[in-house]
Amino acid sequence: MNTLDTVIIGSGPGGYVAAIRASQLGQKVTIIEKNDIGGTCLNVGCVPSKALLHAGHAYQEIRHAETYGIQATGTLDFAKTQHWKNTQVVKKLSTGVSQLLKKNNVTIVMGEAKFTSKSTISVSKDGKTEDYSFKHAILAVGSRPIEIKAAPFGKRIVDSTGLLNIPTLPKSLCVIGAGYIGCELAEAFASFGVSVTLVEATSTILPGFNTKLSDLVKRNLQKLGVTLLTEALVVSSKETEDNVTLTYKKGEVESTIESNVVLVSVGRRPNTDRVNIQVSGIELDPKGFVKVNAKSQTTNPGIYAIGDITPGLALAHKASYEAKIVAEAIAGHASKIDYKAMPAVCYTTPEIATTGLSLDECLAKNIKAKATDFPLAANSRAIAASKTEGFVRIIHDEKSKLILGAQIAGMNASEIITTLTMAIETGLTLEDVALTIFPHPSVSEAIMDTMEVGLGYPIHM
Structure with missing residues (x-):
């Protein structure tokens, strides 16, 4: 051996x-x-x-x-x-x-x-x-991926791996589960012209994100033609050679959806x-x-x-x-895990990203915190790209102005969330970041602007 x-x-x-x-x-x-x-x-x-x-x-x-x-x-x-x-x-x-x-x-x-x-x-x-x-x-x-009894995996009922490797575009797709995987793939295939229906058992899509973030994604999915069914529980499925018929319940009412392919995306x-x-x-x-x-x-x-x-x-x-x-x-080092600021991103339109604590989490920890927002509609780089939907939100300690968390929706959110993750990890305050020189024009300037709003001296609002 x-x-x-x-x-x-x-x-x-x-x-x-x-x-x-x-x-x-x-x-x-x-x-x-x-x-x-x-x-x-x-x-x-x-x-x-x-x-x-x-x-x-x-x-x-x-x-x-x-x-x-x-x-x-x-x-x-x-x-x-x-x-x-x-x-x-x-x-x-x-x-x-x-x-x-x-x-x-x-x-x-x-x-x-x-x-x-x-x-x-x-x-x-x-x-x-x-x-x-x-x-x-x-x-x-x-x-x-988790398999569900109501829609077991088969030829046309697939997990994310199966959908990502599908050789030809289906005419219609039903996605069970509106978490970040479900929403991203729903958007991708809707962008290609596929008729997409998104079915979610809870009352909102992206249940792990603040509704102010998820509502923006919801609006854009609907603009792409995605049909959203919330508070809808899939109870059974029938797979044929060409289609899948799903039966779902909203309250006590049962209805059916037919599509060429079904993606089951309810977690892992x-x-x-x-x-x-x-x-x-x-x-x-x-x-x-x-x-x-x-x-x-x-x-x-x-x-x-x-x-x-x-x-x-x-x-x-x-x-x-x-x-x-x-x-x-x-190797013998005194290293320990610290999840002080763990960024999470959903790569939809708009991109949404979070890091650190939310306002609700601060309240649960008895931290006196405040949320400060700045809209991308006032950001020159976003305006130049015609992508003004979104905002930057900073969660900070009311007294010390220590940055505790952040939420971003909009252009390049997945990239600029890193700046705020570093700010939290290194213990920076609103003033520390507000006095940092940001390139112009850039979406990242919205971070500086949000800090200035929190300090009470905004330039662009």
């Missing part, structure tokens, strides 16, 4: 980052992957979905180019769109991650790993099995049930997530867990952050 120094199971944004950082810190690292290097995010999740969104937005820009005095007509070849996404985006990045692992002297083993004891694993591939013992293990096996479940975890000495919580301490160490001191299999938001950047902490902890 071969003995491994540090073994990492899973090569997603948690696994590969942990592998590289652990190797940089002097550990001999082996990473095990059963599918494709890069994990769900890179191959069938975050990255390809953003590629399709980008293509959809480009198609819409061409269709509405007359706004800028441009006469243009656009035709869509979806097969070429998929080929571009798969070869120029996904394959390029996956190959890049493999090269980074090799550059950092990480040994890559392809196969499915399962625990055989508290300090051993077996790796199976093509009917062959290899056994290994390890000194340290990092479990980074991610999550998978941790893959902790796929690694024979019961023999590893790792304890799970009632929802199947791994119990970890401040170093992301499990109840087995030799095993760490990161990413979607641990409690909290299922975000790629959360996994990457935890990966670095764990690699440092194994």
Whole structure:
């Protein structure tokens, strides 16, 4: 039996980052992957979905180019769109991650790993099995889409992976679940001209976001022609060769929807049930997530867990952050996890992003906080791009003016939220940021303007 120094199971944004950082810190690292290097995010999740969104937005820009005095007509070849996404985006990045692992002297083993004891694993591939013992293990096996009884996966009822790899555009699509994955893919396919219906069991789309943010997304989805059904619970489905008929209830009234394809996007479940975890000495919580301490160490001191299999938001950047902490902890550093400011983004139109505490969270913690807003309608860069819908909101301590949280809706929200994440992490106040010189014209100037509103000396309001 071969003995491994540090073994990492899973090569997603948690696994590969942990592998590289652990190797940089002097550990001999082996990473095990059963599918494709890069994990769900890179191959069938975050990255390809953003590629399709980008293509959809480009198609819409061409269709509405007359706004800028441009006469243009656009035709869509979806097969070429998929080929571009798969070869120029996904394959390029996956190959890049493999090269980074090799550059950092990480040994890559392809196969499915399962625990055989508290300090051993077996790796199976093509009917062959290899056994290994390890000194340290990092479990980074991610999550998978939840399947529902009312609409089990089939030929035309698919998860996000199936929809992202669909070879031809359907005429109609029904999306069950209006979280960020459901909303992003609903927008992408509606942008391509597909008739989309979005079904959500709660009273609003994007239930994890403030309604001031989600209402902007709702309005734009409706402009694209997306039909929104909230407080609607899918109770059954019938799949035929060409279509799927869904039956749903709103209150006591039952209705049906027919579409070519159904996407089930109601959340994800941790893959902790796929690694024979019961023999590893790792304890799970009632929802199947791994119990970890401040170093992301499990109840087995030799095993760490990161990413979607641990409690909290299922975000790629959360996994990457935890990966670095764990690699440092194994190397003997006094590193601990601190989620003081964890950005979350929905890449819809407009983009929406949050970081730090919301006003409600501050109130729950008995923090006397205040929210200050600035509209992008008063931002010159947004006006020049005809993208004025949105705002910047800063949550700050009433007395000290310490920045506690932020919410952004609008152009480039996914990019400029980082400025506010850094402000929270470094303990900056409204004045600190207001006195920072921002480039003009830029959307980021709205951050400075929001700070000035909070201080009572606004220039552009």
